[in-house]
Amino acid sequence: MSDERTYSILEARGLSAGYGSGDAIRNVNMHFYDKRITAIIGPSGCGKSTLIRCLNRMHEEIPGTQVRGVVALSERNIFHMDPVRLRRQVGMVFQRPNPFPTMSIFRNVAAGLILNGLRGERSLAEVVETSLRQAALFDEVKDKLDQPALNLSGGQQQRLCIARALAVEPKVLLLDEPCSALDPIATAKIEELLLQLKDQLTIVMVTHNMQQAARVSDWTGFMLMGELVEFGRTDEIFTTPRDPRTQDYITGRFG
Amino acid sequence: MTDARLRRRKIVNGLMFSLTAACTIACLAVLFVILGYIVYHGAAALDWSFLTRLPKPVGEPGGGIANAMVGSAKIVALAAVLGVPVGVLGAVYLHEFGHNRIGFVIRYAADLLNGMPSIVIGVFAYGLIVLPMKRFSALAGSAALAVIMIPIVLRSTEEFLRLVPASLREAGLALGVPRWKVILLVVIPSAWGGILTGILLAVSRIAGESAPLIFTAFGNRFWDNGWLNPMSALPLTIYTYAISPYEDWHRQAWAAAMVLVLVVLAGNVLARLLMRGGRGASNA
């Protein structure tokens, strides 16, 4: 099972992870294809967040976590990489919008570059504008770039967080339920934006919302109680799942 | 429910309410009696020349507390310079790496130090700085006050760092920003209002300490001769004047007490305002 027009940029091999007592995910094998959107679905507590956090080692921020197995980014084991460098290539957007409260909109987007002291060819203003445009937010905020980021609505804040993640030009963007705190209109905007971003980077998204997974993703992984039950093309998962448990979940029989 | 029971409940309720209200009033009353008493006695001796003049030689009436005010400011400022970085950085350490036994021990030690009588800390500074240097000095006084300040700043700073949501730190780390930069440029600025409030409260606390200064800064009736010499301070002046046999000095002790209380009160109010300002800014 592979995508013939692209390649696997990120891969989990025999990945298990837990919080001290037992494993929260067990032996996950999964490919994330370049410039594709992969959705991870499954009932609450099945380990979706644990899995996605392992992909850029954000799980290490929770004391007591342990991991076995390999996550490879372009064939390099990320657990042997410097986490700081890894996270510049594999960015993350969280469930709740978390803009920096002490910074303006502009500085929030530029934060990754300012805090890292990174100055490329392009000026900060250019990077901020490009990132905000990519996040479909520029037109809404272009006149108030120096206002505090917390003045924005929840949906705008989430797009700001996406812009902030994009500004450091990651290869992979991880999103853990990015729309669960948002209303349907804001959700639709983010979905549209993800579809546009697909040209430039690889997206991995956790979602509770099966319609959302079906609408935006190319590949879908279904998790249950810490295991990856089924992984395949989104249309196949939703039309002809091979595992009866997947069938039950997507037809709403449990979860 | 029977009427009798209901009535009994109402009575008990009324009693308890009066009791708690009475205790609250007693608390506040003590504060206002002290303030009123100090103002009553102090205001009489307080005028511009009292604030701007040096003390007169013993026996001569009049004179002021200018040197004590400047001395207090200098001693407290140096104490803050010594104590604040230790307290704040120590709190950062505790917050970041203190989720283990070491952290527990440090917190416990800080709380013990916080409960240590200030005169003990004065003796400590006396033994460690005054005796080896063979001189009373403002430096020794500042060191003693810094020791008092450190646990207060440490604990309050850690509390405010704790209030910074983990999601902010995660946001920074997920951008590929090294941990130390996230702490310095994201976490601390978000908690800055609270941290500053804690610092100000600690400063107003040490500004009123007299015991640790008695055998360190010692006191001085003239302008000071630098950090390595005895220096005057408001609490010392109050102490010396209050236990003296002279009526005029008693009067001046009251006035100096009033000045000290006003300064400390102003520090406290400023701290609260800052706190509100800080909260407001991070909510805006």
Ligand SMILES: Nc1ncnc2c1ncn2[C@@H]1O[C@H](COP(=O)(O)OP(=O)(O)OP(=O)(O)O)[C@@H](O)[C@H]1O
């Ligand atoms: N910080 C933690 N400490 C201990 N156990 C945790 C922690 N976080 C998650 N777990 C456990 O790990 C398992 C997987 O949790 P995880 O957060 O990955 O689930 P999830 O699929 O993201 O759920 P949700 O859809 O509710 O976000 C759960 O059983 C949970 O109880």
Ligand SMILES: [Mg+2]
């Ligand atoms: Mg989750």
